[in-house]
Amino acid sequence: MAISRSDLVAALADKADTSKTDADKVLSAFSDILIDAVNKGEKVSIPGIIAVERVKRAARTGRNPSTGETINIPAGFGVKVSAGSRLKAAAK
Known part of the structure; x- marks a missing residue:
């Protein structure tokens, strides 16, 4: 069974005691940083x-x-x- 992005965002928000919106922003930023670093x-x-x-x-x-x-x-x-x-x- 795979964890979807929305499941990951919900789990991240729960663990970090933050909103799903903020958790989604953090996950998006992490993805962008990872892609930029690999590209370089x-x-x-x-x-x-x-x-x-x-x-x-x-x-x-x-x-x-x-x-x-x-x-x-x-x-x-x-x-x-x-x-x-x-x-x-x-x-x-």
Whole structure:
């Protein structure tokens, strides 16, 4: 079961003892900061919880699954998300 944005906003508002409107603003601001940092190539880390960073992908050859034809895949960027120790422990 996934937690929706509205569920997350409600839980954040409850935990922080604030309004849902303010919690939504904080979540939106956090999202914007995270996206801007990744766009700049900066690593964002919340110790023990999560780390997010942009990683470079080298150019490579691949195969079209429909036709089996070899294709060239250009170099680019991806996003690496790593779980912190507290998050890993919670998954046990």
